[in-house]
Amino acid sequence: MTQVFVVNSGSSSIKYQLVDLESGTSVMGGLIERIGEPGSFIADHVEGMQIVLDELGEGRDILAVGHRVVHGGSAFAVPTLIDDAVEAEIDRLSELAPLHNPANLLGIRAARAALPGIPHVAVFDTAFHQSLLPAAYTYAIDAELARTHQIRRYGFHGTSHKFVSEEAARVLGKPYAELKMIVLHLGNGASVTAIDGGQSVDTSMGLTPLQGLVMGTRSGDIDPAVVFHLKRHAGLDVDEIDTLLNRKSGLLGLTGMNDMRDVQEAAQQGNADAELALQVWRHRIRHYIGAYYAQLGGLDAVIFTAGIGENNALLRRRALGGLAHLGIRVDDDRNELMSREARVISPDGARVAVLVVPTNEELEIARQTASVV
Known part of the structure; x- marks a missing residue:
């Protein structure tokens, strides 16, 4: 069987x-x-x-x-x-x-x-990130309150990050346990994870999938005091704020559109709100790349996956443009190649390999299931 x-x-x-x-x-x-x-x-x-x-x-x-x-x-x-x-x-x-x-x-x-x-x-989804050290998963709030209510960073998209990072090691022909990688899972939901020797050491999503990158309808990172401000001055209750940040923010909040393809098309037609949304989206990604590069103490590979990461060559190039000083470069011809195969899109000899790796969470779940039985 x-x-x-x-x-x-x-x-x-x-x-x-x-x-x-x-x-x-x-x-x-x-x-x-x-x-x-x-x-x-x-x-x-x-x-x-x-x-x-x-x-x-x-x-x-x-x-x-x-x-x-x-x-x-x-x-x-x-x-x-x-x-x-x-x-x-x-x-x-x-x-x-x-x-x-x-x-x-x-x-x-x-x-x-x-x-x-x-x-x-x-x-x-959270299991892969259980390797995070306390310094990475602990929020600086009252410790007893946090313990009582299980408040900490958990991270998500773990099956995807695990599958993609292992596949990247295979493509590169290098031992998984020796690689430092940043995986960008970019879809309607989006997250980024720093992986050192096969272990998740930091990840952008937190207690819930709301934290981190700009997503289709989720705000990602935001000053917590915005919640108080909305309560006190906009008259929103807790449920309304929850709905706002999870379902009416991100690309949708900035442009009225939650599909990146629509936002990109609008930006190309001169829509200023759409162009700003793309800039905010890019800014947040680069913020995490820089932070995780520092946390890892070096970098062997950046990996794109999920709907946007796998299929949008322009946004891949835009996300990594201007990072050559970090050893991160994209070869335009390789980047433009459409394929369902895992592949390297950085130039030969680049200090940091850049890859596109289609995720397969169902296969990863199947493999992990078989490992138990």
Whole structure:
């Protein structure tokens, strides 16, 4: 048995893939949407999971089921075989990820009920970042309050950062344990991670995925006092501020558009707000590159991944332009080449290699699941 069934459950959706470990390819996959919504013929995740299993068909030898879980808190540093106690801990951690963990649990419970004789494994977005040292994950607030309410940096996109960094080492033909890398996961959600010898040593997202880079609808880094100002002077309550920073900020807040392709097109047509948004987006990326270069004490590679990072040559060049003094350069011809393969886009002999590496979180989840069972 070499196939792992990978499940990524949302509040009203089930995204799934059947991954063959020997070939590293997806045998089949799909997305069930609008579960439980008005007008939908799928009442709940139990029905949705049955539709998925009907699609998979009978007679498949599935090694295990791998579940993406967004928040593992401090409890989960490795992929973990799911039992009732693990389910309960994932549920308890929902207070740290109220939009994600409850939805992940819906898929876990439906799949465990439908496939009771197969091992189920939770793979956590936060797990890769459990190698952060206290100096990197501790916020400078009242220590007892922080301990009581689990307030610290956790980081996210961990499966992507792990997969991409390992793949980059393979492309470079160098030992993973000897490389210092900065991975830029640039999509509608975006994060950057400093990786030293295969260990995450710093990452831009924090207690939640709100901190860090400018994203499609999230503000990223912001002075915490802005929250007080909005409460006192704009009359917004806590929930309204939460919605503002998570759902109405970032590119959307700056331009009215949350898709980078639309923002880029508007900027090219002379839209000043869109051009400013691109400059803010770029400024934040370079801020983190400089900070993580210093934290790592050197740098072997910068890696682009995710929707924008993999597909937008202009923004890759714009993000790294003017960093030649740090040994970071992009070869224009290599950068413009469109490919689904992992590749180097820096010039031969560059002090820091620049790569584009398509992420494959489903394959990483499948591999981590297999490592447990």
